[in-house]
């Protein structure tokens with residue numbers, strides 16, 4: 001079997017390789033560079049994405065280097081809290097804290113270590129892809145073969161591939177090679193991103209601070225012990241900022257070493273098509289979002305998780321659902337991020353300051369203080385029928401073979417059916433898990449199942465339907 005060639009060994013490419021190799025699919029993981037990009041970019045993943053890291057086999061190690069986020073605070077220009085939306089740091093319905101803050105190089109290291117453990121993944125660094133063919137092959141038979149032309153330490157090579165995954169970031173070569181264009185979702189701002197380490201803990205609140213000040217919108221958060229991220233909006237015509245002066249109000253006299261200062265243009269875009277033949281786009285190659293709800297990297301990992309089991313199934317008809325499911329989900333999260341950005345920066349008009357005053361006043365109403373933040377992840381569209389189809393099943397701790405384990409570890413890598421005790425089903429190749437009081441001592445799974453006798457779960461733990469619907473399998 002020709003390998004799946006994955007272009008780009010950042011988190012999305014590495015995650016794709018791991019998920020495919022774990023399912024027995026050989027992968028060739030190519031990157032321009034031999035070592036991971038050393039500078040921090042993403043800072044947050046939610047609890048649904050933590051389940052993907054769990055499936056990759058790195059969640060425990062990741063939890064040891066990340067910290068639960070406490071939510072979101074909206075501050076005015078004098079850093080006074082206008083509103084606070086809290087998150088519980090304890091594990092939630094998906095078995096992990098709802099928000100997890102981290103330093104991206106830590107995640108990249110864990111992913112590369114996991115890649116190195118898998119004999120079915122070959123990594124080649126220093127390789128630049130120049131052409132991809134086979135993009136219009138008839139994939140109905142599943143036998144299409146693509147070729148990837150690249151240059152690297154071995155000179156120019158043409159590689160045969162059963163599929164090609166373009167995980168090569170915002171300036172994706174693969175995207176251009178398959179003729180996809182970018183749809184603009186109407187947001188473009190320049191921001192200065194500053195990462196720093198301080199000589200002592202700043203004793204800051206452990207959530208994300210969004211400064212809603214049209215004169216200088218800003219974001220501040222803690223990523224690790226004495227590790228902090230600041231982001232400052234740049235106005236038209238500004239190319240540099242007085243960073244020490246901007247950091248000073250956050251430091252309370254502590255000294256900071258700036259690790260990185262980089263200008264980014266935050267954009268909201270989605271690729272016109274995410275697939276040609278057996279060539280797929282994932283991550284920033286397929287979509288870019290402003291960072292204001294912390295869902296950029298998560299969207300890419302969701303792409304990898306959505307596609308890997310479908311590719312590994314060897315059933316080409318399943319592949320049509322990749323873009324159909326992922327694109328609306330990614331767009332919904334990008335639109336939310338754009339709204340959040342608008343609320344923060346809100347323009348320079350008089351109405352913007354009125355909006356902020358109203359927000360502050362609304363926030364002081366009794367009952368609104370301490371409002372909990374909800375998930376920003378909508379259900380996937382077009383997945384099966386029935387209640388909760390397209391949503392991710394929860395992941396309570398269950399009692400299995402005498403041990404307390406997270407549900408996903410019991411469900412395994414394939415299709416699964418949760419069923420009430422006493423229900424007789426023909427189970428085909430799906431793993432049948434009977435939801436008895438012994439299995440589910442907290443009752444969380446039984447409460448979630450409600451009156452449903454059975455629930456069919458896809459390999460990515462998305463609800464495919466109620467009852468036993470072998471059609472979906």
Ligand SMILES: O=C(O)CCc1cccc(O)c1
Nearest residue numbers: 044071099208291292293294
């Ligand atoms: O959802 C949360 O609790 C945090 C969202 C977040 C994460 C990272 C950056 C950012 O601006 C928002």
